[in-house]
Amino acid sequence: MKDCAGNLLESGDKVAYTTTAYHDLSVGFVVAFTPKKISISKDKNGEAVDLKFPYQVAKLFNQEW
Numbered sequence: 378m379k380d381c382a383g384n385l386l387e388s389g390d391k392v393a394y395t396t397t398a399y400h401d402l403s404v405g406f407v408v409a410f411t412p413k414k415i416s417i418s419k420d421k422n423g424e425a426v427d428l429k430f431p432y433q434v435a436k437l438f439n440q441e442w
Contacts, residue, residue, distance in 0.1 A: 378410050384436040386410075389421065391437045394429050404437065 378386050386392070390407045394417055405417040408425045416425035421438055 379414060380434045380436045381432045383422055385436060386415065386431075386434070392417065393435045393437055394427065395433045415428055 380386055380392065386399075387405055388407050388409060391404065392407055392415075393402045393404055395401075395429040396403055405419050405427065406423075407415055407436045408418045408423075411428065414428045414430055417427045417429060417434070418425050
């Protein structure tokens with residue numbers, strides 16, 4: 378699955394994603410994929426806490442954050 382910029386997403390990738398009502402951005406990790414959405418966790422090995430559409434997610438490339 379690809380993010381809003383067309384970058385290929387894989388499980389474990391660090392991403393920025395929109396919060397409810399698009400007021401803020403949060404940082405999390407890709408846990409899994411459904412046919413249409415991305416499961417995101419606050420911790421790299423944690424349980425999914427959010428489901429987002431690909432247009433609501435952007436892959437972060439600087440892993441030192």
